[in-house]
Amino acid sequence: MAEVEATNQTLLVVGGGMSGITAALEAAEAGYDVILIEKNPYLGGRVTQLYQYFPKLCPPNCGLEINFRRMKLNPRIRFFTLAEVEKISGEEGNYNVTVKLNPRFITEKCTCCGKCSDVCDTEIDNPFNFGMDKIKAVYLPHEFAFPMRYVMDPSIVGTDEAKKCKDACKYDAIDLDMKATTFDLNVGAIVWACGWTPYDASKIEYYGFGRYKNVITNMMMERLASPNGPTAGKILRPSDGKEVKNVAFIQCAGSRDQNYLPYCSGVCCLASMKQSTYLRDQYPDCNITIFFIDIRALDRLEDFYTKVKEDEKVTFIKSKIASITEDEATGDLLLEGENTNTGERIQMTFDMVVLATGMVPNSLDLESAPSVSKDEYGFMTLDPNNTGIYGAGCVKRPTDVASSVQDATGAALRAIQSVTRR
Amino acid sequence: METNTSYDPSFAREVFENVDSGEEIKMCMQCGMCAASCPLREHMDYPPRQIFSMIRAGKRDMVLNANSIMMCTSCYTCQVRCPRGIPVIDVMHGLAHYAISKGILTRKDTAVFGREFWQQIYKTGRIDEKDLSRRYFFADGIITGIKKSLQMARMGIIMLLHGRMKILPEKKIKGIKSLRSMLDKAMQTGKGGSEV
DSSP states (O other), X not given: OOOOOOXXXXXXXXXXXXXXXXXXXXXXXXXXXXXXEOSSSSSSGGGGGOXXXXXXXXXXXXXXXXXXXXXHHOTTEEEESSEEEEEEEEETTEEEEEEEEOOOSBOTTOOOOOXXXXXXXXXXXXXXXXXXXXXXXXXXXXXXXXXXXXXXXXXXXXXXXXXXXXXHOTTOOBOTTOOOEEEEEEESEEEEOOOEEEOOGGGOGGGTBXXXXXXXXXXXXXXXXXXXXXXXXXXXXXXXXXXOSEEEEEXXXXXXOTTSBOSOOSSHHHHHHHHHHHHHHHOTTOEEEEEESOOOOOGGGHHHHHHHHHOTTEEEEEOOOOEEEEOTTTOXXXXXXXXXXXXXXEEEEESEEXXXXXXXXXXXXXXTOOOOOBOTXXXXXXXXXXXXXXXXXXXXXXXXXXXXXXXXXXXXXXXXXXXXXX | OOOOOOOOTHHHHHHHHHSTTGGGGXXXXXXXXXXXXXXXXXXXXXXXXXXHHHHHHTOHHHHHTOGGGGTOOOOOHHHHHOTTOOXXXXXXXXXXXXXXXXXXXXXXXXXXXXXXXXXXHHHHSSOOHHHHHHHHHGGGOHHHHHHHHHHTHHXXXXXXXXXXXXXXXXXXXXXXXXXXXXXXXXXXXXXXXXXX
């Protein structure tokens, strides 16, 4: 595997989320050799964690499956999971990239029979579900994982537990001696699609995220609603597993705030409205209140806002909530703020609160990498004097899946132009 | 609130030009964080957010006569939390100062207390609790002074017992002259920086 053929006509795509997959596929289908690397053990990125897309409310797995099939059929794409860029040197047309391949401890022989997981007793927090449940230390990242192969958590390697798992495998697919390796690639252009991370809501001290169990983030809500999530798709509040009757969404939780995340991520309003439909589908009597500063549903997406607003169980209140207090006995949450339309003080109690947190671009900083220009918020900008590395998707601006796909297609074209200029 | 929808920018201009930190309200996006954070919200005619909105709408009399602008205790909760970084406290104090300079004294007690506090700092560089209370209580004459003093007598005794108030007068700080020149300079720089 360490022998990876590449030339200065090859494109490297960093990040195997929706943007990276799209850029890689578009370039490969146009006839260029592409190498795609992804740091998670699976492809698909954040999109795999979503339950439904707005505004059509369809499942993301459908689109991902189509893309994975395109990848399987196309010999021009080679991809590596658990891989990270360590160093980039050189210049447009002739980059030398050092890639670090972290050990999976499970080889291609894996058939996903699950025997190793059955005998494993050690459990770890499930990163795919934001730690809301536990998984075995030998696990399939999620049931649609691509590549469909188990992965072993490095924490149990070297213990008897790991040996027990190895002995349980009938196919000899567990290699406990696997080490991190590095390899060098020569590529002509790079598409940088390393995506985003949800803003750390525990920084907003007055909302009590991390202290109050029933205060969750919008990404956690996606997992709660997903059939392959911690509650098998039933939205239950985390403190006691009760059904919810009265849920609040707090928009701009940290966003548009100099003290936290100064910009608007542009998708959280729609995400919350979408999540209100999850609740309404499961609980016909559930009351939903969305606290907002401004609802930003741009362009055709305003139709979705209009649709949700028609629902009499969904109330929109113009207010930035100033504090959340937990009733320790019941786990209920008291929200306080000012209704800025009426000037009245808000004091309302809810079963569960969803914080609509924004998107933070993943870091571009690499040791001895050619400098990539960034704006004041850390998003990648196109520097006309520094071509050869092109951003795609949320690393350039916070945006939804459809726009990421468009942007990634554009980035693929730029990368192709870059190598054909040589 | 009034339902007058006409828009008059002249008061907003007046505030931007004459009120200390008055221009900062241009940053306000009307989220209501200040109102919800304010411990004195229940006692104010209008919370800071509404005051800023009323300035933009040209409600001169309502703003300058509002008790809110003289009620700020400088607890800084709103200022720390303001998502647009508006120094809400400075604006509120600036408005109070401006209202007083226009002869509007909605909360006379607050103005008197502020004046006496300032004068004592200017004179000795520190606050003498008993002297400040005496000046504040007796500002409206001897009879109200005695009444107010008797109301607070218990508090006075507790403060004496805990050493929070001394029987002998407080001494001037070292370097009072340097402090005064700093205060003089500050008075000159602020908009409408006249003595209260």
